[in-house]
Amino acid sequence: MKTLILSAIILLFGITSCNTGTKQNSTSSVTGNGTEQITAKAPSATASSTEGIIDSYIKLKNALTQDDDQDAAIAGKELIASLDSFDKSSLNEAQAKEYTDIYEDAREHAAHIGANAGNIKHQREHFETLSKDVYDLVKAVGGTQKLYYVNCPMYNDNKGANWLSEIKEIQNPYLGKQMPECGTVKEELN
Numbered sequence: 001m002k003t004l005i006l007s008a009i010i011l012l013f014g015i016t017s018c019n020t021g022t023k024q025n026s027t028s029s030v031t032g033n034g035t036e037q038i039t040a041k042a043p044s045a046t047a048s049s050t051e052g053i054i055d056s057y058i059k060l061k062n063a064l065t066q067d068d069d070q071d072a073a074i075a076g077k078e079l080i081a082s083l084d085s086f087d088k089s090s091l092n093e094a095q096a097k098e099y100t101d102i103y104e105d106a107r108e109h110a111a112h113i114g115a116n117a118g119n120i121k122h123q124r125e126h127f128e129t130l131s132k133d134v135y136d137l138v139k140a141v142g143g144t145q146k147l148y149y150v151n152c153p154m155y156n157d158n159k160g161a162n163w164l165s166e167i168k169e170i171q172n173p174y175l176g177k178q179m180p181e182c183g184t185v186k187e188e189l190n
């Protein structure tokens with residue numbers, strides 16, 4: 001019986017493979033060359049626009065286009081700070097409700113991306129749903145710059161995936177340098 005319980009526990013830990021754990025709250029990380037770097041710099045004040053969130057998201061997207069898991073992790077942590085510092089007080093009731101719905105989910109995905117330097121495949125899995133969250137946020141609350149909603153039909157065994165881009169030119173964050181130009185603009189957001 002004891003061994004049964006023990007193996008059940010081991011199995012449970014095995015299933016919890018998404019690694020965020022204690023690492024997600026760390027504000028610094030050691031980079032490849034051994035230098036200490038401040039990664040999650042919290043914006044100094046609360047923000048009433050989505051600009052900070054979009055900036056962090058774009059930084060993350062651009063890191064993934066370059067297959068750069070380290071910069072993606074840094075941007076993921078920065079996105080958490082941007083989400084946390086967003087000030088909901090200027091939103092109307094419907095927007096505030098939408099923001100609350102998006103916030104928890106987006107924060108979770110950003111945390112997994114931040115904690116998974118070294119596993120860009122997993123970062124991209126989280127980036128897919130995160131992109132939907134940021135899209136919904138821009139739709140509900142509004143953005144501060146022109147954005148393009150782009151579809152890659154090939155990602156995830158041709159299931160496809162979307163992302164937001166600040167440029168019209170296609171630079172694919174899912175396939176990276178392997179296939180940078182795969183994708184079509186589906187929608188322009190102002």
Ligand SMILES: [Cu+2]
Nearest residue numbers: 018019112122
């Ligand atoms: Cu994960």
